[in-house]
Amino acid sequence: MEVIKTIDLYKSFQNATLKQDVLRGINITVSQGEFAGIIGPSGSGKTTLLYCLSSLEDITSGQVLVLGKDIAQYTVRDIEEFRKTTIGFVFQFYNLIPNLTVYENILLARVIADKDESGIDEILEKVHLSEFKDYYPNQLSGGMQQRVAIARALVNKPSLIFADEPTGNLDQNNGKEIMNLLSELNQKDNITILLVTHNEDYLSYCNRIFKLIDGKIV
Numbered sequence: 676m677e678v679i680k681t682i683d684l685y686k687s688f689q690n691a692t693l694k695q696d697v698l699r700g701i702n703i704t705v706s707q708g709e710f711a712g713i714i715g716p717s718g719s720g721k722t723t724l725l726y727c728l729s730s731l732e733d734i735t736s737g738q739v740l741v742l743g744k745d746i747a748q749y750t751v752r753d754i755e756e757f758r759k760t761t762i763g764f765v766f767q768f769y770n771l772i773p774n775l776t777v778y779e780n781i782l783l784a785r786v787i788a789d790k791d792e793s794g795i796d797e798i799l800e801k802v803h804l805s806e807f808k809d810y811y812p813n814q815l816s817g818g819m820q821q822r823v824a825i826a827r828a829l830v831n832k833p834s835l836i837f838a839d840e841p842t843g844n845l846d847q848n849n850g851k852e853i854m855n856l857l858s859e860l861n862q863k864d865n866i867t868i869l870l871v872t873h874n875e876d877y878l879s880y881c882n883r884i885f886k887l888i889d890g891k892i893v
Contacts, residue, residue: 677743678835678867679705679728684737686720686727686890697723699890701737705869705883707834710861712878713871715887721871722839724887728869729762729837730754741835759788763828763836767843769820771812777823778808784827795830802826802856818849825856835867836860842874854880 684701687694697720705711713721726732728739730746739746742761749757771780781795799805802822812820821841828836838857842850858880860866870881878884886893 676707677704678707678709678741679703679869680738680740681728682738682740684724684727684739685735686723686732687735697890698727698734701890701892703885703892705867707867708861708865709883710858710868710881711870711883711885712881713869713885713887714873714875714878717873719887720890721887725837725839725869725871729764730757760831761833761835763831763833765821765825765828765836765838765841767840769812769817769824769844771820771823773812776809776811777804777815777826780812780823781827781830784830788831790831794832798826798830801829801860816849817845818852821845821849821853822856825853825860829860829866833866836869838868838870840871840873842872842877850874850877 681701681703684698685696686698687696701724713724715721723732727734772783775783778795778799781798782792785792785795796805799808802825804819804822804826807815807819812823815823841857842853845853854877857868857870861868870877
């Protein structure tokens with residue numbers, strides 16, 4: 676099953692004097708259960724592509740199909756539900772709320788999706804944080820905070836996770852730990868993962884690799 680498909684995707688940014696073409700004719704397909712890596716030099720359009728695929732950025736032209744439906748056909752309410760329940764985000768920065776515990780940070784994602792507390796303890800166990808549920812973010816290492824962010828992304832049982840440089844703020848050991856966790860989620864739970872990374876060592880976790888140069892797949 677195709678989870679994501681793009682057809683001649685273009686994305687440009689325009690100001691009063693300058694038009695910048697960031698994505699130029701992107702055609703990719705990602706199937707259910709794949710672990711796809713997006714790699715390329717800084718400024719090649721990796722994060723912009725991820726944001727267009729996840730509806731965080733509007734596209735300039737072309738099509739983005741998610742689960743067989745063109746994102747352009749989604750209503751505002753459809754997009755809200757899509758972000759709450761179908762996809763999960765993991766960013767380079769953990770974006771945890773400092774005055775909430777680990778448990779409460781994850782619970783917040785359930786509250787936003789109008790759901791109860793069920794499943795949080797199961798997710799905490801999955802990311803190996805059960806004994807830290809009552810800790811605050813500043814009591815955790817960077818790797819542990821990123822695991823909280825992954826748990827938050829997982830708690831509403833998405834079928835697709837967008838991970839934008841999830842190891843960018845971590846040392847090598849913690850980065851490998853996060854990659855092993857993402858790989859486990861992909862293989863055991865059949866969650867489709869799109870990973871943006873600068874680190875070519877992590878491409879060994881991927882079964883599809885898209886390389887971007889100057890806004891084009893090469």
